[in-house]
Structures are given as C-alpha cells and as structure tokens.
Amino acid sequence: MVLLIDCLTALAWTGRGIWSLAEELGADKALETLHSICRAIGAGYTEASYKLSITTTTRILSEKFVRDPVFRVTTINMLKYAFEHRDIGARMLNRLLRGSY
Numbered sequence: 001m002v003l004l005i006d007c008l009t010a011l012a013w014t015g016r017g018i019w020s021l022a023e024e025l026g027a028d029k030a031l032e033t034l035h036s037i038c039r040a041i042g043a044g045y046t047e048a049s050y051k052l053s054i055t056t057t058t059r060i061l062s063e064k065f066v067r068d069p070v071f072r073v074t075t076i077n078m079l080k081y082a083f084e085h086r087d088i089g090a091r092m093l094n095r096l097l098r099g100s101y
Contacts (some may be wrong), residue, residue: 001049001050001051001052001096002034002037002048002049002051002052003039003048003049004041006034006038007037007038007041007042007048010034010035011038014035016076018031018053019031021047024065025068026064026068026071027064027093029059029060029064030060030064031065033048033052033056033060037050037052053077
C-alpha cells in the first residue's frame with residue numbers, strides 16, 4: 001500500500017544520500033517502485049492510496065530475501081512462528097488481503 005504521505009516523504013528525502021542508503025539496506029528496488037508509483041500519482045494516472053500488486057510485492061521481497069542474510073533469517077523465523085501458532089498465520093493473511101484500510 002502506497003499512501004500519499006509515503007510519496008510526500010519520498011519527495012522530501014530525495015537525494016543522493018537516500019539512494020545510497022537504500023542500496024546499503026537492499027531496498028533499492030522498493031525505492032524505485034515507490035518513486036514510479038509516486039510519479040504516476042503526481043501525474044494523475046492513479047490515485048493514492050495505491051495498493052501494490054501481489055506480483056510486485058512478491059518480486060521485491062524475494063529479491064531482498066536472496067540478497068539480505070538478516071532479512072532471510074528473520075523471514076524464516078517468522079514463518080516458523082506462524083506455523084507453530086496457526087491462528088497468527090490466519091490473522092496475518094486476513095490483514096494482508098483485506099480490501100480497505
């Protein structure tokens with residue numbers, strides 16, 4: 001989900017420093033996606049709040065999973081916890097798939 005405040009924050013932070021920080025944290029693809037969505041919102045092609053497609057979200061997270069060892073370990077531990085506590089998995093899924101916020 002990309003909110004209007006996300007676009008305003010991204011515009012306020014735009015500069016060389018934010019791109020190097022995003023690369024260091026392995027979030028450069030996510031920042032590129034955010035900027036392209038914000039440009040579309042600014043041009044009037046789409047409206048905020050913009051819900052990311054499942055394919056975009058999956059692509060960004062899988063690339064981060066492959067490149068970032070800390071993210072990988074955290075994700076694996078979260079999945080273990082979700083499978084051990086069945087109700088938490090259902091609650092997380094309901095929250096991710098709900099239509100409105």
